[in-house]
Amino acid sequence: MRIGSNPVKKRLQAYSPKRIGVASITFVPFLDGYFKEALDVIDVHLHSLRQTVAEDIDLLVFDNGSCDELKEFLTTQHHSGVIDWLFLSKQNLGKTGALNWIFSAMPNEFIVFTDSDVLFRPGWMQRSLEIFDSFDQVGIVSAQPAFFDGIPGVAEAAKQLAENKAVQISDEQPDPGILAEYCDGIGASDDVYQRLLQNRLKVATNQTSGVGAVVGTTHMQFMLRRELARKLVPLPATMALDPADDFDINRRMEALGYLQLSLPDPLVYHLGNSLKGRNTAEVDQVRLKGVTSLNITDSTETSIRRDGFLKTLLSKAAARSSTINRFIQRIYSLLFDVLYSDSK
Amino acid sequence: MRVGQNPAKSLQQVSKPKRVTVAVVTYIPFLSGYYAQSLDVLKLSLRSLRANTTESYDLLVFDNGSGEETQSYLRDEYSKGNIQFLTLSEQNLGKGGAWNFVFSAAPGDIVAYADSDILFREGWLSQSLEILESFPKVGMVTGRPLRSKEKYFSATLNWAEQTDGVGVEKGQFLPWHVFSAHSLSCGVSLEQTEEWFQTSYDYRLSFGSLTAYAGAAHFQFVAKKNVLASLLPFEMDKPMGQVRTLDENLNEKGYLRLMISDPLVVHMGNVMPAQAEVSASIDYIQKTRNTLWKWPPLKKMLLYFYNRIFQIYFSTK
Numbered sequence: 001m002r003i004g005s006n007p008v009k010k011r012l013q014a015y016s017p018k019r020i021g022v023a024s025i026t027f028v029p030f031l032d033g034y035f036k037e038a039l040d041v042i043d044v045h046l047h048s049l050r051q052t053v054a055e056d057i058d059l060l061v062f063d064n065g066s067c068d069e070l071k072e073f074l075t076t077q078h079h080s081g082v083i084d085w086l087f088l089s090k091q092n093l094g095k096t097g098a099l100n101w102i103f104s105a106m107p108n109e110f111i112v113f114t115d116s117d118v119l120f121r122p123g124w125m126q127r128s129l130e131i132f133d134s135f136d137q138v139g140i141v142s143a144q145p146a147f148f149d150g151i152p153g154v155a156e157a158a159k160q161l162a163e164n165k166a167v168q169i170s171d172e173q174p175d176p177g178i179l180a181e182y183c184d185g186i187g188a189s190d191d192v193y194q195r196l197l198q199n200r201l202k203v204a205t206n207q208t209s210g211v212g213a214v215v216g217t218t219h220m221q222f223m224l225r226r227e228l229a230r231k232l233v234p235l236p237a238t239m240a241l242d243p244a245d246d247f248d249i250n251r252r253m254e255a256l257g258y259l260q261l262s263l264p265d266p267l268v269y270h271l272g273n274s275l276k277g278r279n280t281a282e283v284d285q286v287r288l289k290g291v292t293s294l295n296i297t298d299s300t301e302t303s304i305r306r307d308g309f310l311k312t313l314l315s316k317a318a319a320r321s322s323t324i325n326r327f328i329q330r331i332y333s334l335l336f337d338v339l340y341s342d343s344k
Numbered sequence: 345m346r347v348g349q350n351p352a353k354s355l356q357q358v359s360k361p362k363r364v365t366v367a368v369v370t371y372i373p374f375l376s377g378y379y380a381q382s383l384d385v386l387k388l389s390l391r392s393l394r395a396n397t398t399e400s401y402d403l404l405v406f407d408n409g410s411g412e413e414t415q416s417y418l419r420d421e422y423s424k425g426n427i428q429f430l431t432l433s434e435q436n437l438g439k440g441g442a443w444n445f446v447f448s449a450a451p452g453d454i455v456a457y458a459d460s461d462i463l464f465r466e467g468w469l470s471q472s473l474e475i476l477e478s479f480p481k482v483g484m485v486t487g488r489p490l491r492s493k494e495k496y497f498s499a500t501l502n503w504a505e506q507t508d509g510v511g512v513e514k515g516q517f518l519p520w521h522v523f524s525a526h527s528l529s530c531g532v533s534l535e536q537t538e539e540w541f542q543t544s545y546d547y548r549l550s551f552g553s554l555t556a557y558a559g560a561a562h563f564q565f566v567a568k569k570n571v572l573a574s575l576l577p578f579e580m581d582k583p584m585g586q587v588r589t590l591d592e593n594l595n596e597k598g599y600l601r602l603m604i605s606d607p608l609v610v611h612m613g614n615v616m617p618a619q620a621e622v623s624a625s626i627d628y629i630q631k632t633r634n635t636l637w638k639w640p641p642l643k644k645m646l647l648y649f650y651n652r653i654f655q656i657y658f659s660t661k
Contacts, residue, residue: 014438088430091359104448335650
């Protein structure tokens with residue numbers, strides 16, 4: 001049975017989601033081989049994200065069936081306030097299965113998806129939002145130039161942009177340094193690097209604001225509006241990690257007539273599965289800077305039972321007088337509010 | 345940098361969720377006062393769910409900003425495999441906010457929702473599913489009969505009265521012990537319960553070989569996910585009190601709101617069934633932050649008064 005009314009019912013405001021929610025998917029089945037450095041990579045990933053956001057965010061981590069060590073790590077991060085919403089799944093639902101969940105459930109106006117091996121650099125959020133403000137019908141924006149050709153929807157997006165007189169389209173050669181860093185991050189061979197270097201990036205520039213964007217997007221990190229995310233689901237979820245499943249996002253975006261764009265500058269970087277390599281200094285800087293954790297302290301105390309004279313007297317008075325009853329209820333509710341806000 | 349190939353790419357298939365997702369939203373900020381027994385109630389609820397559900401299901405728990413002891417218990421249950429999907433929120437998103445998460449993201453085609461203070465009895469899910477899948481255009485099915493306001497199931501009555509082959513009976517069919525058990529569990533006084541019992545009615549519907557009652561309750565129900573998803577999003581600016589829109593919207597859209605004939609779910613409230621008297625001897629765990637209230641003597645004093653006032657106030661009930 002219920003004794004008393006739930007003090008929460010009329011006394012408190014629920015949490016209001018932030019404008020931007022970031023969702024990161026983790027899957028580390030064991031800490032060996034390919035995943036040997038996974039904990040460190042995810043640690044740097046989360047820290048770099050928290051260090052570079054332009055405004056407060058809600059961070060969701062969707063763990064897709066990882067090992068106990070990672071879950072423990074994520075739980076600690078959740079405890080310390082780095083993670084706002086921690087989703088733990090016993091099974092691996094696949095990356096698109098997780099995206100179905102994220103796209104359907106995140107309550108924020110903008111949803112940012114990221115793989116859990118992405119390093120965020122200062123400015124990624126502002127610059128991504130700038131793209132939404134500078135072009136019409138923007139679907140998703142990645143904070144790193146899209147180098148790969150053949151992504152569904154790119155040609156259509158370029159055509160759509162070319163029809164807009166306020167937008168100038170130019171073909172540009174990829175920056176060799178940026179491309180080399182990108183290839184290093186994804187473990188691409190020199191052959192792939194050479195091939196991508198020959199591609200021409202389609203860069204759209206808003207003539208009024210001067211804001212430029214590369215036509216095309218990446219699947220490792222992107223931002224989109226919640227309304228559009230809801231239209232993309234359900235995505236087929238057949239494999240744990242299959243680029244073919246990812247491309248459904250692009251196809252649906254294309255079908256809905258939305259643009260897929262990316263930043264000309266690499267404001268996110270794919271760390272991969274190892275922190276070694278060309279960006280060691282940058283990674284060290286992220287680790288040194290750390291993240292400000294919430295100051296949460298647990299304590300355990302025991303209350304004492306003592307049915308005394310005062311309790312009996314007040315109980316009787318409260319039962320007979322509605323004024324006294326309301327007064328006691330008010331004090332109780334006030335105390336609850338104080339204790340509640342103390343606990344959050 | 346990436347070294348080698350991610351072995352996850354070689355996984356040929358991923359887990360397929362069960363047809364039914366049992367979804368439970370929890371919120372126990374601390375184990376004191378109103379919530380003194382709430383964790384025990386939650387434990388009993390989940391135990392009864394496991395013991396009395398023969399159909400295959402995934403359990404999804406959305407914790408809406410509970411205190412550490414509750415979240416720790418949920419993590420343990422998850423580790424043991426008793427919970428398949430667990431979401432831990434740092435903040436209370438409101439029940440509506442939690443529903444927005446749960447109903448849009450539940451992986452099953454059917455969502456069996458329950459508050460965290462529900463006791464399940466054998467057959468609750470099978471009987472609910474039978475009604476859900478046999479009657480046409482069902483919005484929600486609650487696993488026990490009770491009486492609720494007719495305005496929230498007017499579409500159900502209209503359908504029943506206008507459809508050939510559907511029998512409608514109005515009367516006082518619920519026995520006192522079934523009616524009063526739920527009413528009293530909601531904190532309604534005995535006098536009020538007796539008055540309602542005498543002045544309200546049940547609507548019993550027969551459809552084919554099945555019998556169901558008109559009406560439903562949002563503390564526990566079974567529904568199709570696509571129907572729930574079509575009602576989203578719910579308002580979420582208050583922790584509670586805004587979920588009545590589920591009942592209103594379903595009724596307005598012409599969905600049936602039904603209940604099974606037997607009381608196979610029980611609303612426990614905030615007190616363990618065998619312990620109707622509030623125990624004052626409890627442990628609690630508190631999370632604190634940098635405020636004046638963090639000062640241990642003051643916090644201890646406030647908690648003492650809080651507990652005492654709770655006992656005084658509610659001992660008059």
